[in-house]
Amino acid sequence: MRRVEVGGDQPYTVSVGAGLLGQVRVPQRHVALIHPADLPPTFVEAVQAALSPTVTVSVPPRDECKTLAVYADVLSRLAAANLPRDGAVVGLGGGAATDLAGFVAASYLRGVAFYTLPTTLLGMVDAAVGGKTGVNLPEGKNLVGAFHPPGAVWCDVETLATLPPAVFREGAAEAYKHGLIADPSLLARVLSPEFRPGGTGLEDTLADAIRVKAEVVTRDPTERGERAFLNFGHTLAHALEAHTHHAVSHGEAVAYGMHYAARLSRAMGGADLTGHALAFLRWQQPTLFPDLTFHDLWPYMARDKKADAEGVRFVLLRDLGQPYLGRVPEEVLRREFAAWQTDLLPVR
Incomplete structure (x- = not known):
């Protein structure tokens, strides 16, 4: 144990x-x-x-x-x-x-x-x-x-x-996210055949993924600072869940949201981590992606809890393990949304 x-x-x-x-x-x-x-x-x-x-x-x-x-x-x-x-x-x-x-x-x-x-x-x-x-x-x-x-x-x-295999893969999104924002060793471990019910890598990988969140909330228990980094991918994810009345599950929404956030990160000068996000989506094999527009989701993103008096903030990555909170111009949000949907065509 x-x-x-x-x-x-x-x-x-x-x-x-x-x-x-x-x-x-x-x-x-x-x-x-x-x-x-x-x-x-x-x-x-x-x-x-x-x-x-x-x-x-x-x-x-x-x-x-x-x-x-x-x-x-x-x-x-x-x-x-x-x-x-x-x-x-x-x-x-x-x-x-x-x-x-x-x-x-x-x-x-x-x-x-x-x-x-x-x-x-x-x-x-x-x-x-x-x-x-x-x-x-x-x-x-x-x-x-x-x-x-x-x-x-x-x-x-x-x-x-x-758990059905699809539900297990859905839950892996948060563990993979912890790899992107804090512990890159988790990326390969989550996608490993040993990370599965009964697998030899399950308990250790799970505990190490939990440790990432534990360390963050210990330092910032009420989300005054770095705890917001745990919401990487969640601005779009929560919008997908809310607009579809949870027809898109949380884990699959987070997987989609991580890829969108990776595209935004690259557009704002960060490293290109879209390959990592797409690798996870291919592994997860999400079951549903509704045909939605930016206009459909933007009202929900605008109410995201990371928003402040000046507007919406996104969790972005400068590189693996280097998250930050940043604002993205609306024209960039719209452009990357269209490109994000195109990226997902082979996955859907």
């Missing part, structure tokens, strides 16, 4: 290994377990056996759970069960479910303890680490939320064996 430490004012440990669902222990006596409805029952039963939760709440799968309506319903379920102030919320499932569970924990009784057990690659590498919690609005993704770090994270790699 590997352990990754997340520091700061509220430090915690991310454990990566096999068989962890049944080994979970928390100090709180009263626990609310939140999980998506489509999670394998054996996962839920293992955690229930380990924690004996006061209440178990099933929520809609994927981003269908990240709505204000579902959020309010979960809060009501916890109140009806009399979950006390010294209780805890445990999020079990993919990144959407753990985002929701964390926001519930952050706001129920003005904040209770929170723990997370991600069961997808995307959830392990990204959503479960860093304390960002929240839900979506029709106007955009993750526009409502709070910073609420977990007390601990357990990544049971055995759960990844239940």
